[in-house]
Amino acid sequence: xxxxxxxxxxxxxxxxxxxxxxxxxxxxxxxxxxxxxxxxxxxxxxxxxxxxxxxxxxxxxxxxxxxxxxxxxxxxxxxxxxxxxxxxxxxxxxxxxxxxxxxxxxxxxxxxxxxxxxxxxxxxxxxxxxxxxxxxxxxxxxxxxxxxxxxxxxxxxxxxxxxxxxxxxxxxxxxxxxxxxxxxxxxxxxxxxxxxxxxxxxxxxxxxxxxxxxxxxxxxxxxxxxxxxxxxxxxxxxxxxxxxxxxxxxxxxxxxxxxxxxxxxxxxxxxxxxxxxxxxxxxxxxxxxxxxxxxxxxxxxxxxxxxxxxx
Numbered sequence: 001x002x003x004x005x006x007x008x009x010x011x012x013x014x015x016x017x018x019x020x021x022x023x024x025x026x027x028x029x030x031x032x033x034x035x036x037x038x039x040x041x042x043x044x045x046x047x048x049x050x051x052x053x054x055x056x057x058x059x060x061x062x063x064x065x066x067x068x069x070x071x072x073x074x075x076x077x078x079x080x081x082x083x084x085x086x087x088x089x090x091x092x093x094x095x096x097x098x099x100x101x102x103x104x105x106x107x108x109x110x111x112x113x114x115x116x117x118x119x120x121x122x123x124x125x126x127x128x129x130x131x132x133x134x135x136x137x138x139x140x141x142x143x144x145x146x147x148x149x150x151x152x153x154x155x156x157x158x159x160x161x162x163x164x165x166x167x168x169x170x171x172x173x174x175x176x177x178x179x180x181x182x183x184x185x186x187x188x189x190x191x192x193x194x195x196x197x198x199x200x201x202x203x204x205x206x207x208x209x210x211x212x213x214x215x216x217x218x219x220x221x222x223x224x225x226x227x228x229x230x231x232x233x234x235x236x237x238x239x240x241x242x243x244x245x246x247x248x249x250x251x252x253x254x255x256x257x258x259x260x261x262x263x264x265x266x267x268x269x270x271x272x273x274x275x276x277x278x279x280x281x282x283x284x285x286x287x288x289x290x291x292x293x294x295x296x297x298x299x300x301x302x303x304x305x306x307x308x309x310x311x
Contacts, residue, residue: 008033009101009241009293009297010241010287010289010293010303010305013287014239014241014305015043017237017239017305018040018097018239019235021096022044022045023044023046024095025047025048025092025096027049027051027052027098027099028049028051028052028101029080029224030080030100030101031052031053031075032058032105032107033061033106033107034051034062034065036101037073038065038066040097041069042069044072049072049073049074050074050090050095051076052077052078052083052086053076053077055105055108056129057107059075059077062075063075079129080220080224081220083098083224083228083231093231094231094232094236096233096235096236097238098231098237098238099239099240100238100241102217102221102240102243102251103243104211106299113125114127116211117207118180118207119201120180120181121180122179122180123137124136124137124177124179124182125137126207126215127214127215134214136211136214137177137178139151139210139214140168140172140177140210145168148164149161151213152210153209155210155212155213155218155246156206156209156210157205157246160191163191164190164206167187168186171186184202184203188202208244217247221250222254225255226254229254229255229308229310234310234311235309235310237282237307238279238307238308238309239307240307241303242303243302243303243304248286248304252306255279256281258279258308259277259308261275262275278310279310279311280308281308282309283307286304286305287305287306288303288305289301289303
C-alpha cells in the first residue's frame with residue numbers, strides 16, 4: 001500500500017469543499033493517481049463516484065488504487081469537457097459535486113517517455129490522451145513561425161517567444177526536432193545569457209505552452225465551467241485546482257459570472273434581465289496550500305483551489 005502515501009494537492013481542502021454526502025453522486029474529472037477520488041469513494045455508502053481521465057494509463061491503474069472502494073466507482077475514458085455527454089449517457093440529470101485538478105499529473109511528469117519533461121530525453125509527444133493524433137513533434141515541426149510565437153507567448157508567457165520560434169524554424173530546416181532534449185537545446189540557443197542564469201529552467205515556459213496547445217487545455221476548461229455548473233444539483237459543489245494564472249483566470253471569471261446573476265449594465269437603476277445567481281462562492285478567495293503541505297510537497301506551491309456551490 002506504499003503507493004497511497006502520495007499526498008494529493010489540497011486533499012483535505014477539496015474534501016471539505018465538496019461537502020460529501022454518503023448517498024451523493026460525484027465526479028472526479030481528472031482522475032490521475034486517484035488520490036482525491038479514493039478519499040471521495042471512501043466517504044460514500046450508497047453513492048457513486050464517476051472517475052474520468054483522458055489518459056488510459058490512469059484508468060488502467062485505477063482498480064488497484066481504489067481497492068475495496070472500487071464497487072462505488074464508474075471509470076470513464078474521456079475528456080472532462082464532455083461531462084454533460086457522459087452524464088446523459090448514464091441517465092443522470094445532475095450530480096452533487098465535481099472535482100477538477102487541472103494541468104499535467106505527477107505520473108505523466110514522472111514518466112519520461114511521455115515527453116512532458118524537459119529534464120529527460122524522450123520523443124516529443126506531450127499527449128495526455130495517447131489516442132489523439134496531434135503531438136508536440138507535429139506542432140514544433142509543422143506550425144508556422146508566427147503560430148509558434150503566439151503559442152509560446154499566450155500559453156507560456158515566454159518573453160523570448162519570437163527568438164525561440166525563429167530558432168525552431170531554422171533548426172527544423174536542417175532536420176526535424178524529434179526529442180525533448182533536442183528542443184531544449186534549441187530553446188537554450190535562442191535565449192540571451194542573462195535568461196540562462198535565471199533560477200527557472202529556460203525551457204519550462206515553452207514546454208508548458210506546447211503541452212497546453214497539444215491538449216487544448218484552456219479550451220477544455222472554458223468549455224467545461226458553465227456546462228458543469230449547470231449540471232450541479234442544488235447545493236452541489238464544484239472544486240477546481242489550478243496551477244498557473246491562465247487556468248485560474250478562466251476558472252475565476254466563470255465562477256464570478258455564475259455568481260453574479262444580473263447582466264444588466266452598471267448604469268441601469270434596476271435589474272431588467274431577471275437573471276439570478278447560479279452559484280455562491282465558498283469562499284470568495286482561492287484556497288492555498290498550507291505551509292506544512294508545501295514542505296511535504298513542493299509541487300503544490302502554485303496550486304489554487306476555487307469552490308462554488310449551486311444555488
